[in-house]
Amino acid sequence: MDILLLCGYFESKYQEEISRKTKTWVENAANTFQKRLIAGFKEQGVNLKVVSAPLIGPWPTAYDDIVFRGFEAGESAENVQYVRFNNIWGYRNISRTAALKKRVRDFVRKSEAKEKAIIVYCPHTPFLEAAVYGKRLDQSIHIHMVVPDLPQYMNLSKKAHPIYDFFKSIDIQKMDRLIAQVNSFMLLTKYMADKLHVGKRPYIVVEGITDVxxxxxxxxxxxxxxxxxxxxxxxxxxxxxxxxxxxxxxxxxxxxxxxxxxxxxxxxxxxxxxxxxxxxxxxxxxxxxxxxxxxxxxxxxxxxxxxxxxxxxxxxxxxxxxxxxxxxxxxxxxxxxxxxxxxxxxxxxxxxxxxxxxxxxxxxxxxxxxxxxxxxxxxTHLYYTAVAEQICGLLNGLSH
The missing domain is CATH 3.40.50.2000 (Glycogen Phosphorylase B;)
Structure with a gap:
């Protein structure tokens, strides 16, 4: 099986650069989660490609760079493909989506596998849009979404601007339509299934990922x-x-x-x-x-x-x-x-x-x-190998 993981992961050697350029907080917990997820998939005997639009904050409020062009430390040591995007608040999601779609198109055209899947880390509109685009190019592709948090609860800061809240509500409506195209899920709590209208689609509940x-x-x-x-x-x-x-x-x-x-x-x-x-x-x-x-x-x-x-x-x-x-x-x-x-x-x-x-x-x-x-x-079940094995089990079940 060929698997494309769309995510916001960044390698450890880029940590210092991101910390230096970040004005709010670094998504360390999310990055650790993704790192372990990737490690688990690499042990499953699948052909894994990782494409990342790093989860950095927008310019000018949260990050120094207007345009993300990659990292100063050079090429990826873990074969992660980082997409280039405009990081201006209000426009960056459009830019991220366009960049991710190009990589998805390459994945679909170059893969010769009979079974293909796109895994999306977190309910982030650019990731979902790119995945659904891939499914339009090849209807046999299965989309699996890992849901560590629900989008409406991702920003609990008191400083959220009314304009942000307005555009966020529009984004969530769009995301709901995209989630309807997802084939399977990994959820952190059982209550997420109802909120996401999972219905009869298969899912697993795993509260996190650990590393021995x-x-x-x-x-x-x-x-x-x-x-x-x-x-x-x-x-x-x-x-x-x-x-x-x-x-x-x-x-x-x-x-x-x-x-x-x-x-x-x-x-x-x-x-x-x-x-x-x-x-x-x-x-x-x-x-x-x-x-x-x-x-x-x-x-x-x-x-x-x-x-x-x-x-x-x-x-x-x-x-x-x-x-x-x-x-x-x-x-x-x-x-x-x-x-x-x-x-x-x-x-x-x-x-x-x-x-x-x-x-x-x-x-x-x-x-x-x-x-x-x-x-x-x-x-037990929280080991990254066990979690990835469960996800691959879902994907294999969907393809038969």
Whole structure:
């Protein structure tokens, strides 16, 4: 089978360039997800081609480059084809779509395989438009979409402009028509199936992808009082509440380490001046973020289960946190399977005081068996090889 993956992945050697040019945040979690997805497909015995329109922000608000021409570090080392596109907000999706269609046309014309599939990473209109275009060129092509988030819940920033909201609503209507052409899905929560009107089309539910190499070989010898958060600094994700909860912990030995970017960056920087226990590292490469998380004792995901979108969300952050073997404080979202409840330190309610108490409890938790159970979650269906195998199983089933 010939498979074309349309995605927004960028290789590790381009991380520094993207971080330097980004004005908001880097989509590190999405990039890690795609990296593992690609690694899984490469082990499935399929002929895989990867075409990427990297998930960078638009110019001028989120990224420095008006036109994306590729990367300064040179040619791809992983045989990823990066498309060139105009990055001006409002026009870039049109440019991205045109560039992707050219690569799709090449794929369709050059492939001699009887079975062909186009896999789309995430509900992004340019990816879907290009995939549907490929299906018009060859009706036998199967389109599979990986859905880590629903498009209407991808931007939870309070600073979203009314013009953005207007065009986003139009984009979602267009996307709904395109999704109707998709043949199969990988969803992160079961509730996504209804929202996407999947109907009788086949799908799998997999809450994330892990890599065995990311699992720590041994537990840390000493525990301290270090708390960490890595991710977007937006109020909807609870970062402000995390800081308020930490300030309620009266312990001068405790420290809070934060990395990421977003609307709350000025607030975080200001709190560092007031409380010297709080350290902010800014937007950092994924490797640095992983280092901060691994060296901490307690990792916190302060996103609450207080809105409809939580039914359609499984934060990849939770899996990355659990894989460190450290204590994890997080809320049980509606989209999370119950098995995670026993792996997390869950706040008693949505108050800041309850979050502070959960962090205190995690700081004093010496239960090594819990750590082992946390790491164990990465040893089953979430492995990148197992996930890719399930997707290929869907594709093979559709072709017979």
């Amino acid at each position: 190499k990311s699992i720590p070989c041994a537990e840390k010898k000493e525990r301290g009082k270090s708390v960490a958060y890595a991710g977007k600094l937006v109020e909807a994700f609870g970062v402000k509440r995390l800081i308020e909860a930490f300030e309620m912990i009266d312990d001068q030995e405790a420290t809070l380490h934060i990395c990421g970017g977003g609307e709350l960056k000025p607030y975080v920087e200001e709190t560092c001046k007031i409380d010297n226990r709080i350290r902010y590292y800014g937007v950092v490469p994924a490797e640095k973020a992983n280092e901060i998380l691994q060296n901490a004792d307690v990792l916190v995901n302060p996103r609450q289960n207080d809105d409809e979108y939580t039914k359609y969300s499984f934060p990849s952050k939770n899996i990355e946190y659990l894989m460190t073997g450290n204590a994890v404080v997080a809320y049980m979202l509606d989209g999370m399977p119950d098995e995670y409840r026993g792996l997390l330190q869950v706040p008693g309610n949505n108050s800041v005081a309850a979050l502070a108490e959960a962090i205190r409890a995690a700081l004093t938790d010496e239960n090594s068996e819990q750590r082992k159970r946390q790491v164990q979650i990465s040893r």
